[in-house]
Amino acid sequence: xxxxKQSPQSLIVQKGGISIINCAYENTAFDYFPWYQQFPxxxxxxxxxxxxxxxxxxxxxxxxxxxxxxKQFSLHIxxxxxxxxxxxxxxAHFLLKTSYDKVIFGPxxxxxVIP
Amino acid sequence: xxxxxxxxxxxxxxxxxxxxxxCAQDMNHNSMYWYRQDPGMxxxxxxxxxSEGTTDKGxxxxxxxxxxxxxxxxxxxxxxxxxxxxSVYFCASRNRGLNTEAFFGQGTRLTVV
Numbered sequence: 001x002x003x004x005k006q007s008p009q010s011l012i013v014q015k016g017g018i019s020i021i022n023c024a025y026e027n028t029a030f031d032y033f034p035w036y037q038q039f040p041x042x043x044x045x046x047x048x049x050x051x052x053x054x055x056x057x058x059x060x061x062x063x064x065x066x067x068x069x070x071k072q073f074s075l076h077i078x079x080x081x082x083x084x085x086x087x088x089x090x091x092a093h094f095l096l097k098t099s100y101d102k103v104i105f106g107p108x109x110x111x112x113v114i115p
Numbered sequence: 116x117x118x119x120x121x122x123x124x125x126x127x128x129x130x131x132x133x134x135x136x137x138c139a140q141d142m143n144h145n146s147m148y149w150y151r152q153d154p155g156m157x158x159x160x161x162x163x164x165x166s167e168g169t170t171d172k173g174x175x176x177x178x179x180x181x182x183x184x185x186x187x188x189x190x191x192x193x194x195x196x197x198x199x200x201x202s203v204y205f206c207a208s209r210n211r212g213l214n215t216e217a218f219f220g221q222g223t224r225l226t227v228v
Contacts, residue, residue: 006157009155032215034216034217036217041221041222042221042222043119043205043207043219043220043221043222044158044205044217044219045219046216046217049215049216089157089158091217093215102160102163102173103148103160103163103207103209103217104160105150105157105158105159105160106157107155107156107157108157108158
């Protein structure tokens, strides 16, 4: 099972609000779960990432919450700003395994933060 | 720092034509990837290369071929383009290990008419 599911497909949040994007994975062997941010006309760029031995990671206004038993993880954007408007992808892959080097992405969430 | 460079940025092809998308990285990464991005479908893996000299199929390899020319370069070839291959194509690279961020190119917007 290689799929990574992501919801919602699109999200509209008012400035200052909290944006929450959820992901679920199937392959319990994955050991690295990054989030990527993509602005129109650009390639995705790493935003924040977590390993499954940690339940939460925070970097500024961005927090990943990880639930290993449920095979779910989520991105929270606190105090959302119009500059956060972008497409967000969750992903899953192996850190070191060479026989399975795929980086699998969720379908993406289009976030719009309105003033 | 160039990072990951893709050429061309835009391309229009007629059905049946062939072309090669070029990708080069200057970060000495082992792994390189080709993805296509379509509305509502996210990033779907076409092919990847875990190291120089090796390539493997991803989720949607049909209609594509790849070549890992050396450690720096990973090309994607469309032998006979079809309208279903209209998409934005991204090349990415990364190193396995603790610092494992994938770096993406700026993308190639391909239209097949």
